Amino acid sequence: MAAALESVRDSRGWTGLGAVELLAPGRATERFPVLDPGFAAVWTGGVGRVDGRLFRDAALVAAERAGAVRHSGRAELVRDGDGVRGVRVDGQVVLDGDAVVLAAGAWSTELCAPLGLRLGLGPVRGQIVHVELPGRETAGWPTVMTLGEEHGHHYALAFPGGRVVVGATREPGAGFDSRVTVAGQRQVLDAALTLAPGLTDATVLETRVGFRPVSADGYPLLGAVPGLAGLVVATGLGANGLTYGPLTGVLAAGLALGERPPFDLTPFRPGR
Ligand SMILES: Cc1cc2nc3c(=O)[nH]c(=O)nc-3n(C[C@H](O)[C@H](O)[C@H](O)COP(=O)(O)OP(=O)(O)OC[C@H]3O[C@@H](n4cnc5c(N)ncnc54)[C@H](O)[C@@H]3O)c2cc1C
Known part of the structure; x- marks a missing residue:
């Protein structure tokens, strides 16, 4: 004790x-x-104590107030040459941009598979x-x-x-x-x-x-993907995603905007 x-x-x-x-x-x-x-x-x-559903709903409301548009359906990444350029939902391109943050939890592996990227996450x-x-x-x-x-x-x-x-x-x-x-x-x-x-x-x-x-090693996957321009992966939070999710979101958004992270993210690079 x-x-x-x-x-x-x-x-x-x-x-x-x-x-x-x-x-x-x-x-x-x-x-x-x-x-x-x-x-x-x-x-x-x-x-702290967090009600996950309440937290998720509050985050959605805050994002929409800040100008985010929500699309419901099955998402896929849109490949363009040697990079990722957007998101398709139920077959329709709904987002076309310079960077895409992939934060699909345990499903992130299947979203990356068509791009030939093996995330090693389950x-x-x-x-x-x-x-x-x-x-x-x-x-x-x-x-x-x-x-x-x-x-x-x-x-x-x-x-x-x-x-x-x-x-x-x-x-x-x-x-x-x-x-x-x-x-x-x-x-x-x-x-x-x-x-x-x-x-x-x-x-x-x-x-x-x-x-x-x-x-595979239990640590988050957070960062750009070598050879796939425009893709930022933010997942692998395991049993701590409610705790680390907000910080991970801030870091992923910064990476998508091309900002330098406030600390070294090398240990978390996807595809390591
Ligand atoms: C029983 C249990 C207890 C937990 N307790 C805690 C705790 O006490 N503290 C803590 O910090 N964490 C806890 N966690 C962990 C936490 O829930 C996760 O780490 C966190 O939910 C991961 O967040 P995420 O956004 O990365 O993924 P998720 O929460 O899994 O969100 C991914 C979302 O992407 C969606 N998605 C996937 N593929 C597609 C697609 N192709 N198209 C459209 N949408 C898609 C999914 O439907 C899902 O809504 C617990 C988890 C479990 C299971």
């Missing part, structure tokens, strides 16, 4: 975390009442379960994550109105299969109840399935 505390303290500078406090067994339940009281915990301030399925604790006010509860080999990497986070989200599976072999599976449910719920036995009587609301875009 002391090592965990030190590692969190060490990361404060670059993560922007606030205060750090060691909570002896029994104390963590003061903040997240359904936890197993036997767990000691490291509490950190300054951690989906890692995640099943995540939403439950409800009727009558409980959960808005102020912090996010809880397990540390260390013994309990694997699991988490629980609460939203207002008694909603608690627990997850998630990491299934690299599942491809784009979007089914909720029995094994996935069992894995998530077993881990959730080990962490937080007070969820035993919670109502299961829904299970969501998503595909994390994961590169």
